[in-house]
Amino acid sequence: MFFATIINLDLLAFGPTGYGDELFWGLLLTVQISVLAYALGIFLGLCGAMGKLAGGKWLKNALDGYTTLFRAIPDLVLILLLYYAGTDGLNRMLVSTGLGPVEVNGLVAAIFVIGFVYGAYSTEVMRAAIMAVPVGQIEAAKAYGMSPFLRFRRVTLPAMLPYAIPGMANLWLNVTKASALISVVGFTELALATKQAAGVSKLYLMFYVFALLIYLSITLISNQVFGWLERRVRRGQAKLA
């Protein structure tokens, strides 16, 4: 009878009586934010790493500032700052150019904020991976007269992937976990959906355990995927001990 006051599995059902569908939509948003923010992070990381390795003095200093600052300020603070400042700044810019203010979609803002924060971490991972590619291979590609783009696609990218994948796998897990922080600006992804369901039903323990298990399964599935990916990009390489 005591357990009846803390557990009621019927509330996990879909439909108007349960919170299953609310949590499911929350999970979908979490995955959506994570995937898109991660893609943005990878793109920024590649650009940042290229800039750091091949750019001029000013670009290098600017990128150093970006990666140092963004890795020294807590995610939560950055998310709050960028979420408000980013949407506000965009609107001010649009007003000054005469286009008028726009309502910035919260989802897009969330994706950009997390993407920018994790772009800084991704820059460092990518930079280390590119630097791990033997210089001779890139020089050989240059000697064949490959254009920079072809050189990147055919030589640098395939050669750097084995060094980048473990770091990028870690980063993906961090992005999925950081997506929970978006709940602080009032965005109803999985964490906030859980908090609301728990608050209304008063079954705090059950809902939090359930949400944690969902997050855990995201991690475990991701581990499998990245394990497969790493084996694939390492095919043909000698096994490490």
Place this chain on the structure above:
Amino acid sequence: MVWSWLPQYFPLLLHGLYITLLLLVISVVLGFLLAIPVGLVQVTGPWPLKYLARGYCTFIRGTPLLMQLWLLYYGIGSLFPLIGAAFPTFKQDFIWLIRLDAFYYALFAFTLNFAGYEGEIMRGAFLGVPKGELEAARAFGMSPWKVLSRVWFPRAVRQVLPTLGGETIGQLLATPLAFTIPVMDLMGVTSKIRQDTFLIYEPLLFLAFVYVVLTFLITRAFNYFEGLVPSRR
């Protein structure tokens, strides 16, 4: 930019800094102590403990700290009043548990979290100690405890020290989460200032500045201590 609030709220911010540092230092120290058995058991323990420790690390590393914090504070924390209502003697004896401040929940969550991450690192460090050294120690007739305290543990810790700085910074950057269960750390004070003054950016910018300075100081401190430990490189 309006900064006139700063002198007025300075004492409160200072207290917030104290709470943040208290959370950081205690959770890192206790978490590290807890990580030692968690790591060791995974390498050498009997299988039930081994799987328990491995599952613990996977769970901690696979879920958001924010949700772990909420599970402890809202989930477990909501149980105590219920138990108190069901069993009056529990309420009498454990009234402190029912009224436990959010700070202790945050401290508990951060400690468990740090132990999970650090336990995984300690596992690798214990594994990384050359087998020959342990065999040599055993050949000298050392008891298992002595092998651990004289050879295995000191060698493993030496390997972990360089990563400890980065882990501590990671923990520092996680401390603002405590404000979501009301703890008046730096972040909690900052959000109070934002509510009182209706300023959106200035308090957050100040907070970001404080964290950059803290990160810099911790990095410096760890570099200094690392320099004190003799190494061949």
